Amino acid sequence: TQPADCPPDVEDLGRATWTFLHTTAAYYPEKPTPTQRSSMLGLLKALPNLYPCGWCASHLKENMAIHPPDKVVDDRLSLSKWLCERHNDVNERLGKPIFDCSKTDERWKDGPKDGSCDQARL
Ligand code: FAD
Numbered sequence: 075t076q077p078a079d080c081p082p083d084v085e086d087l088g089r090a091t092w093t094f095l096h097t098t099a100a101y102y103p104e105k106p107t108p109t110q111r112s113s114m115l116g117l118l119k120a121l122p123n124l125y126p127c128g129w130c131a132s133h134l135k136e137n138m139a140i141h142p143p144d145k146v147v148d149d150r151l152s153l154s155k156w157l158c159e160r161h162n163d164v165n166e167r168l169g170k171p172i173f174d175c176s177k178t179d180e181r182w183k184d185g186p187k188d189g190s191c192d193q194a195r196l
Pocket of ligand 1: 092130161
C-alpha cells in the first residue's frame with residue numbers, strides 16, 4: 075500500500091471507480107426520466123473511451139460489445155445487476171472471488187442487517 079497522497083495505481087483507481095459506479099447504480103431511480111436514462115448510458119459508454127488504465131479500458135470495450143448497457147438503464151435493479159456482472163467478469167479474469175449479485179444493495183446501499191454500517195449511509 076502506498077501513501078494516501080500518491081497518485082492512484084490501477085487497484086486504487088479500480089476500487090474508487092467501482093465504488094462510484096455501484097453506489098450510483100444503487101441510488102439510480104426505479105423509473106428514470108429520459109434525461110437520467112441517457113445520462114447513465116453516456117456515463118457507461120464513456121468508460122471504455124476515457125478510463126485511464128489502457129488495458130482495463132480495452133477489456134471493458136470488448137465486454138460491453140458482448141453485453142451492451144442500452145436496456146439496463148431502464149431501471150435500478152437491471153442496472154445494478156449488469157454492473158455486478160461486469161465487475162464479476164473482471165474478478166474472474168483477475169482470479170478474484172465472484173461476488174453474489176443478490177447482495178448488491180446490502181453492500182452498496184442498505185448495509186448489513188446487524189446495523190454495523192448504519193452511520194455510513196448517504
Ligand atoms: P474491487 O474489485 O475493486 O472491489 C471493491 C469492492 O467491491 C469489493 O471489496 C467488494 O466488496 C465489492 N465487489 C466485488 N465484486 C463485486 C461485484 N461483482 N459487484 C458488486 N460489488 C462487488 N484491474 C486489472 O488489474 N486489470 C483489469 O483489466 C482491470 N479492469 C478494470 C475495469 C474496470 C471498469 C474497473 C472499474 C476496474 C478494473 N480493474 C482492473 C481494477 C480491479 O477491478 C480492482 O478494482 C482492483 O484490482 C482492486 O481490487 P479489490 O480486490 O480491492 O476490489
